[in-house]
Amino acid sequence: LATTHVLDEYRFEITKELARITGLGEDFIFPLVENKYPKDAASGDFSIAVPRMKLPGSPAEIAKDLESKFTASPKISSVKASGVFLKIWIHNHLLRDRLIPRVLNQGEKYGQNSSGFGKVSLVEFSSPNIAKPFHVGHLRSTIIGNFIENTLQANGWTTVTINYLGDWGKQFGLLAVGYLKHGNEEALEKDPIRHLFEVYVKINAEATENPAIHDEARAYFARMEEGGTEALGMWKKFVDLSIVKYREIYGRVNVSFDLYSGESHFRAQDKCVRDVVQKLKDLDLLKLDQGAQVINMEEYKLGVAIIEKRDGGMMYLGRDVAAAVERQKEYKFDNMIYVVGSQQDHHFKQLFKILELMGVPWAEKCQHVNFGMIKSKDGNMSTRKGTVVFLEDILDNVQESMLEVMKRNEAKFAQIQNPTFVADTIGITGIMIQDMGSRRNKDYEFNWDRMLAFEGDTGPYLQYAHTRLCSIERKAGFDIPATVDMAPLTEPVAAALLDCIAMYPDVVREVGVQLEPCSIVSYAFRLSHAVSNCLEELYVMNQPPEIASARLAMYKAARITLGNALRALGIVPLDRM
Numbered sequence: 001l002a003t004t005h006v007l008d009e010y011r012f013e014i015t016k017e018l019a020r021i022t023g024l025g026e027d028f029i030f031p032l033v034e035n036k037y038p039k040d041a042a043s044g045d046f047s048i049a050v051p052r053m054k055l056p057g058s059p060a061e062i063a064k065d066l067e068s069k070f071t072a073s074p075k076i077s078s079v080k081a082s083g084v085f086l087k088i089w090i091h092n093h094l095l096r097d098r099l100i101p102r103v104l105n106q107g108e109k110y111g112q113n114s115s116g117f118g119k120v121s122l123v124e125f126s127s128p129n130i131a132k133p134f135h136v137g138h139l140r141s142t143i144i145g146n147f148i149e150n151t152l153q154a155n156g157w158t159t160v161t162i163n164y165l166g167d168w169g170k171q172f173g174l175l176a177v178g179y180l181k182h183g184n185e186e187a188l189e190k191d192p193i194r195h196l197f198e199v200y201v202k203i204n205a206e207a208t209e210n211p212a213i214h215d216e217a218r219a220y221f222a223r224m225e226e227g228g229t230e231a232l233g234m235w236k237k238f239v240d241l242s243i244v245k246y247r248e249i250y251g252r253v254n255v256s257f258d259l260y261s262g263e264s265h266f267r268a269q270d271k272c273v274r275d276v277v278q279k280l281k282d283l284d285l286l287k288l289d290q291g292a293q294v295i296n297m298e299e300y301k302l303g304v305a306i307i308e309k310r311d312g313g314m315m316y317l318g319r320d321v322a323a324a325v326e327r328q329k330e331y332k333f334d335n336m337i338y339v340v341g342s343q344q345d346h347h348f349k350q351l352f353k354i355l356e357l358m359g360v361p362w363a364e365k366c367q368h369v370n371f372g373m374i375k376s377k378d379g380n381m382s383t384r385k386g387t388v389v390f391l392e393d394i395l396d397n398v399q400e401s402m403l404e405v406m407k408r409n410e411a412k413f414a415q416i417q418n419p420t421f422v423a424d425t426i427g428i429t430g431i432m433i434q435d436m437g438s439r440r441n442k443d444y445e446f447n448w449d450r451m452l453a454f455e456g457d458t459g460p461y462l463q464y465a466h467t468r469l470c471s472i473e474r475k476a477g478f479d480i481p482a483t484v485d486m487a488p489l490t491e492p493v494a495a496a497l498l499d500c501i502a503m504y505p506d507v508v509r510e511v512g513v514q515l516e517p518c519s520i521v522s523y524a525f526r527l528s529h530a531v532s533n534c535l536e537e538l539y540v541m542n543q544p545p546e547i548a549s550a551r552l553a554m555y556k557a558a559r560i561t562l563g564n565a566l567r568a569l570g571i572v573p574l575d576r577m
């Protein structure tokens with residue numbers, strides 16, 4: 001039982017003692033030992049719900065029995081039965097003395113564990129469609145996917161991130177026809193995402209008036225599917241230029257992908273797609289229905305899934321089946337996560353069922369991490385300047401608002417080296433914290449004023465808490481000595497802060513399984529509030545050296561922990577703002 005997690009060291013001792021008394025297995029008991037937070041003298045430091053031990057007899061009596069047989073140890077001071085619970089008290093000064101040096105020593109690694117060691121997780125997220133708006137669903141997928149990547153890494157996993165771009169389909173025939181009529185080379189090079197969207201909107205409108213355009217588009221796309229060099233050349237240019245631009249914008253939100261592998265890798269005639277279709281036929285799953293290839297999934301209450309259309313075109317679902325098979329071949333993943341909104345729940349249920357029916361042993365390793373919608377009055381994300389459809393506009397908007405706020409404090413503003421980066425980061429933190437503040441499945445309303453406020457549970461507040469801690473270290477005027485006596489940290493506010501710092505590795509472990517970012521968000525707020533309570537009472541400046549050193553060490557441990565929590569969410573912690 002080796003660990004670098006301080007709370008686990010106590011858990012192990014409690015576990016061993018309970019295993020000795022009851023004869024139950026240590027692996028079974030260990031997860032039942034719960035850390036109490038916040039705690040007070042009566043609550044104990046840890047507790048166990050005795051019914052969960054599943055021992056025969058009355059839980060209240062068993063609790064009493066455990067109490068009487070439990071022997072205290074250097075780490076554990078006492079235990080007490082309380083109804084069906086067993087409460088445990090530890091020697092808190094030991095925790096304090098061991099925790100801080102460990103956090104300082106581990107730095108950015110504090111909180112991480114190696115439970116995912118040697119395992120590979122594919123995380124597919126963001127996945128916008130070229131020439132169409134980057135809508136709020138893509139924004140949420142980007143934020144949550146980025147969190148999942150960082151959190152899995154903190155749990156020891158190797159991650160491969162994929163952006164499954166919508167870069168194929170009939171609409172690319174239409175886009176090409178539109179570009180030949182309205183395209184502008186210069187505008188395309190300058191801002192491909194915006195220009196292609198404009199062209200697409202224009203040609204769509206024209207096609208409604210003049211259906212012949214649709215025929216032209218179909219013919220163009222058919223040439224693309226056949227692999228016509230000229231037709232593909234133009235499409236490739238659209239995609240390549242768009243990816244360059246996407247990379248730049250994702251960079252602003254601190255997101256990057258190991259792989260851009262879009263739908264175009266899975267065309268009707270591609271070998272991997274033909275193989276999958278053949279396999280579905282061999283298994284007698286595919287049936288011809290009015291010329292289309294379908295899988296009847298009525299018996300699983302999943303309707304009828306269309307794989308291939310009457311004209312031989314591949315459906316979204318068919319592509320996804322082929323993509324999953326290819327990814328398993330290529331990466332031998334232990335886990336594949338699709339971060340896509342709840343509107344596509346049905347699609348992923350069909351996809352996973354098909355993989356199961358195909359008998360692939362890894363079907364159960366695929367997971368749809370879904371999320372609710374962002375609501376706004378008109379169904380769009382409206383800013384002061386109007387409706388936005390591009391991620392870039394949202395980012396520019398929050399950057400501008402934050403710069404305005406920062407400029408109000410001229411003296412401070414003058415000290416900031418890279419004001420646009422800082423404004424960008426605070427604004428994005430605001431968006432991210434609002435997005436990840438509640439359970440994923442909940443819808444929420446995009447509220448510009450609330451998310452950018454500096455008071456309340458907002459992103460800017462968390463960044464502010466982090467910069468305050470950085471500023472204490474800057475202003476202290478001395479370095480923390482190699483060994484610090486933590487004994488001066490006796491105040492209840494200090495104990496509460498240390499308890500909060502100590503539980504961070506538990507939070508990382510939990511979110512690694514639940515993939516609910518709100519657990520880290522609420523932890524970051526608890527920690528920031530505990531920090532703020534300390535800052536009101538426990539000064540570093542003008543104190544006797546031993547007190548100043550102990551406090552500074554505690555604040556540094558808090559800064560490291562808060563920084564790690566923000567990084568796990570995919571946020572860059574700021575030093576100044």
Ligand code: ARG
Nearest residue numbers: 127128129164165166320340
């Ligand atoms: N491009 C799709 C959309 O915008 C999302 C792709 C989701 N991923 C998948 N493997 N189907 O709706």
